[in-house]
Amino acid sequence: MEEEILKIKKEAVQQITAATAAELESLHIKFLGRKSLLAQLTARLRELPPAQKPLIGRLINETKRTIEQMLEEKSGALAKAEGEEFDLTLPALPQACGSLHPLTLVAEEIEEVFKNLGFVVAEGDEIEDEDHNFSALNIPLEHPSRDMFDTFYLEEGLHKKETQGRLLLRSHTSPAQIRVMRNLRPPLAVLVPGRVYRPDAVDATHSFMFHQIEGFAVDRDLRFSDLKGVLINFARKLFTAETQLRFRPSFFPFTEPSAEVDISCIICKGKGCTVCKGNGWLEVLGCGMIHPRVLQACGIDSKKWQGYAFGMGVERIAMLKFGIDDIRLFYNNHKKFLEQFNAF
Amino acid sequence: MRFSQNFLREFVEINIPPAELARRLTLAGIEVVSLKPWGGDWIFEAEVTANRPDLLSIWGLSYEVRAILGGKIKFNTYPPLSSQGSLPIYIEEKKLVPFYAGRLMEGVKVERSPLWLRQRLASVGIEEINNIVDITNYCLFKWGAPLHAFDAAKIKGAVHVRRAKEGEKLLCLDGKERTLSSADLVIADEGRVLAIAGIIGGKDSEINPQTKKVFLEAAVFDPLSIRRTSRRLGLNTEASYRFERQVLPFNTAQASQEAVELILRQGGGRLVGTRKLGREEGKKGKRVTLSLARLNRYLDTRLKLPQVATILKRLGCEVRLQKEDNLLVNLPRHRKDLTAEVDLFEEVARIYGYKNIPIRLSFVNNSARVSAALEFKRRLKRISVQAGFREIVSFSLIPEEEAKKLSGYAYVKLINPLRSGENVLRPQLWGGILQAFRYNLNQSQSDLDFFEIANVYLCEGKRVQEETHYVVASVGEGEKDLLRFKGRVLTILSALGIERVEFLPQSESKFLSAALVKSQELSLGIMGVIKVGAKKNKKAKGFIFETSLGVLYKAARPPQFRPFSYLPGIKRDISLALKPGYHFSQIEPKLREVGGEMLTKIVVIDFYKGSNLPPGYRGVTLRFYYQLPQRTLTAAEVDTLHQRIRQILAESSDIILR
Numbered sequence A: 001m002e003e004e005i006l007k008i009k010k011e012a013v014q015q016i017t018a019a020t021a022a023e024l025e026s027l028h029i030k031f032l033g034r035k036s037l038l039a040q041l042t043a044r045l046r047e048l049p050p051a052q053k054p055l056i057g058r059l060i061n062e063t064k065r066t067i068e069q070m071l072e073e074k075s076g077a078l079a080k081a082e083g084e085e086f087d088l089t090l091p092a093l094p095q096a097c098g099s100l101h102p103l104t105l106v107a108e109e110i111e112e113v114f115k116n117l118g119f120v121v122a123e124g125d126e127i128e129d130e131d132h133n134f135s136a137l138n139i140p141l142e143h144p145s146r147d148m149f150d151t152f153y154l155e156e157g158l159h160k161k162e163t164q165g166r167l168l169l170r171s172h173t174s175p176a177q178i179r180v181m182r183n184l185r186p187p188l189a190v191l192v193p194g195r196v197y198r199p200d201a202v203d204a205t206h207s208f209m210f211h212q213i214e215g216f217a218v219d220r221d222l223r224f225s226d227l228k229g230v231l232i233n234f235a236r237k238l239f240t241a242e243t244q245l246r247f248r249p250s251f252f253p254f255t256e257p258s259a260e261v262d263i264s265c266i267i268c269k270g271k272g273c274t275v276c277k278g279n280g281w282l283e284v285l286g287c288g289m290i291h292p293r294v295l296q297a298c299g300i301d302s303k304k305w306q307g308y309a310f311g312m313g314v315e316r317i318a319m320l321k322f323g324i325d326d327i328r329l330f331y332n333n334h335k336k337f338l339e340q341f342n343a344f
Numbered sequence B: 001m002r003f004s005q006n007f008l009r010e011f012v013e014i015n016i017p018p019a020e021l022a023r024r025l026t027l028a029g030i031e032v033v034s035l036k037p038w039g040g041d042w043i044f045e046a047e048v049t050a051n052r053p054d055l056l057s058i059w060g061l062s063y064e065v066r067a068i069l070g071g072k073i074k075f076n077t078y079p080p081l082s083s084q085g086s087l088p089i090y091i092e093e094k095k096l097v098p099f100y101a102g103r104l105m106e107g108v109k110v111e112r113s114p115l116w117l118r119q120r121l122a123s124v125g126i127e128e129i130n131n132i133v134d135i136t137n138y139c140l141f142k143w144g145a146p147l148h149a150f151d152a153a154k155i156k157g158a159v160h161v162r163r164a165k166e167g168e169k170l171l172c173l174d175g176k177e178r179t180l181s182s183a184d185l186v187i188a189d190e191g192r193v194l195a196i197a198g199i200i201g202g203k204d205s206e207i208n209p210q211t212k213k214v215f216l217e218a219a220v221f222d223p224l225s226i227r228r229t230s231r232r233l234g235l236n237t238e239a240s241y242r243f244e245r246q247v248l249p250f251n252t253a254q255a256s257q258e259a260v261e262l263i264l265r266q267g268g269g270r271l272v273g274t275r276k277l278g279r280e281e282g283k284k285g286k287r288v289t290l291s292l293a294r295l296n297r298y299l300d301t302r303l304k305l306p307q308v309a310t311i312l313k314r315l316g317c318e319v320r321l322q323k324e325d326n327l328l329v330n331l332p333r334h335r336k337d338l339t340a341e342v343d344l345f346e347e348v349a350r351i352y353g354y355k356n357i358p359i360r361l362s363f364v365n366n367s368a369r370v371s372a373a374l375e376f377k378r379r380l381k382r383i384s385v386q387a388g389f390r391e392i393v394s395f396s397l398i399p400e401e402e403a404k405k406l407s408g409y410a411y412v413k414l415i416n417p418l419r420s421g422e423n424v425l426r427p428q429l430w431g432g433i434l435q436a437f438r439y440n441l442n443q444s445q446s447d448l449d450f451f452e453i454a455n456v457y458l459c460e461g462k463r464v465q466e467e468t469h470y471v472v473a474s475v476g477e478g479e480k481d482l483l484r485f486k487g488r489v490l491t492i493l494s495a496l497g498i499e500r501v502e503f504l505p506q507s508e509s510k511f512l513s514a515a516l517v518k519s520q521e522l523s524l525g526i527m528g529v530i531k532v533g534a535k536k537n538k539k540a541k542g543f544i545f546e547t548s549l550g551v552l553y554k555a556a557r558p559p560q561f562r563p564f565s566y567l568p569g570i571k572r573d574i575s576l577a578l579k580p581g582y583h584f585s586q587i588e589p590k591l592r593e594v595g596g597e598m599l600t601k602i603v604v605i606d607f608y609k610g611s612n613l614p615p616g617y618r619g620v621t622l623r624f625y626y627q628l629p630q631r632t633l634t635a636a637e638v639d640t641l642h643q644r645i646r647q648i649l650a651e652s653s654d655i656i657l658r
Ligand SMILES: [Zn+2]
Pocket: A265, A266, A267, A268, A269, A270, A271, A272, A273, A274, A275, A276, A277, A278, A280, A281
């Protein structure tokens, strides 16, 4: 009987080694099934003399286990050979995903900085009238100070719900400031993001449509020092904690005193490079204390209330922050441009 | 404004290096954008804001430099002008010409200017012409008052300052002939126009080598009138630039007197007549009271009275101490931009230095409340990104032809567009996405899934309205791509809590196919299929869903938990083919009716095409899900129901079952 078992084992080794995946199942039945030779030998165990029984029994069991193991190994080997293997080093399959526009990313980041100080975001219409875009902001209708606010006008004869003067596309977000101040009582701290329009020929740094964020606050005791504070906080949060600010006196009809704000160049850290044209400073926003005439035009008593306002171009900030050198990239919507902002 | 250090130094002390002066000027609000060495001199190029016409002269700059550096000013001034002799001048538009001084010189010799004069002009970038013209230009830069010299021999009779006759022509100094309108102010003689007032002179009466008699005009013209003519003619000169921003009679009279003195010294001759119309203003301007307490509170500074008084005096103000902490300030006549106390706050702040004002940061008080609509917009952007769409930004201005193609919408037009390519405010958003698709396909990009949230502009009669829209779109080819897009849109809607969405077929000429998207009787918007029209991919179609943000906001519901069943459901598939033009929505209600609450969902799991289908038929495999929340269904009852559903499909002559 021992010889028979060894013969079966030898046969099994030969056949399993040579087997294909399809044959494995039948080999399993042949060598380990209920009608297999080993099963038959097990049945014949009781014919043996008692002294031989344990020895042969153990031999049968060992042989079964060996065959079983061989079948398993063979099946694994075959699976690998048939490609059921996992190679983590192969190049990946592309996975589509969505993304926010970089202008949204920057606008929301700016909003976040001011929201944390208690500001609230509001929006205004893009079609405005001369009163809100100019007069209420202390900008005389025909004066060189209007030159910086060149404006698109709508066809004559059109009107909105309440129109004062000709209709136009707002050339800045400040009309929304007037609307908020006329509708709500101070104290106020509001941020207005949105599209604005100016008849500027399109080139690498200009566009007839761009985005602005306007912020303003009105309270009983807001001072120039508060304006400096919120803007320094803003620049250090948005750029780096080391960012330096320079407040340069300037002129806006709706603020007094007015300032233009430069940040220390984020590229060269103020040493001078091509981006900052060698002087180490980058102009990023305009600001000032709200002109008492503007407060009065909104029915706010300028003897009791003071305020500050600031405004910036979102494209300008995004270009500096991301190192984008052509404003047109924002509006072309090239996928290779958009997908660079997946990570934000 | 371009100026040189040596020119400035003649009139005000400068005791710091040029680079330092440039920095100090910039920090005081006169931004020096370039500083270059020039011979033994330095040339400054400064940006002067629109409120400071006084800085368009060496004279005004000197006050500014004195305020910053504290040195002395050395200006010789002349007494007021007075008329002498007879010189016929008629001002026909007195309101537009508040001051006019005409002066006649004879026996003048026209020649090249002396070196010092040529250098002064070269340093400010003005070409030399001859001694007479050069002197007027020198005085323009020094006093900020434009002068004009005429060859008096060419003036026939009296000088008239009048409006031009419509269509009158003038050959100008730059050699170009210009046609005038009746709004333009001109200088004329008895017969013809000699110069466009405040903008440019005429060729014929220009000073030439043969000129012996010179008529020197020094005048103040109305800023608005000059601005309109200059804009209409597209002609911006050193003179018009200053007149637009306001020129003062005092400076004008000073410039006139210095010019005559220099002309007589350089070119010989004698003054034979002066005619002055209007008056120079007195030295003292408006009076304003400044409270030190208010100043310190406004700026958050701790300035003392003497400090404030010194700054104001150096700027040319006269200052007197009033009771307590108040200063009575007499504003200098050349600072017309200063009118109120707050203007003085700025003057003090900028000379004291913005950098010396403290910094304060605190949480703000606010009566404004967070806008739920804006929060919704933010949320929708994030949901769209989650569904795999990329946000784009496209222009609100589109060409009129494109607006015309979108029949059914009235649109808003601009009167002064930059180009005809951007002259209409768009009445919908999807045109912008389509353009982005075309651009990307032509750039060989694929897998294009975009969205945008922006305003559209509508016109009802003469009433203009704008509202915020949301558009989401993908590029694809066949029905399979469309239905995948539809699935993603439904995912977005369901994330907003908008369920039970219906699609009602709609015929819209601009779309290949379209459906009105509704949810519980509320029309959400239109979904449509349109040819993209890309050169590089002719088959590409755009799948578009556009809706108003307001409508979505109205339809949206906050997330709400609904108990779900753990019991297994049963699914059964049916393959069928739809006749061309037949919509599944024509039979779906019947299926739903029969399916009742057991039929929980129908989805598409496969598409097929094949020669075994009649031409045009679309093959599709639908999967029907059956489930009840309260108990497990038996295979037998599902089979019975499913069989009835098959039966309904089989009975339709527009459907082939497989
Ligand atoms: Zn730099």
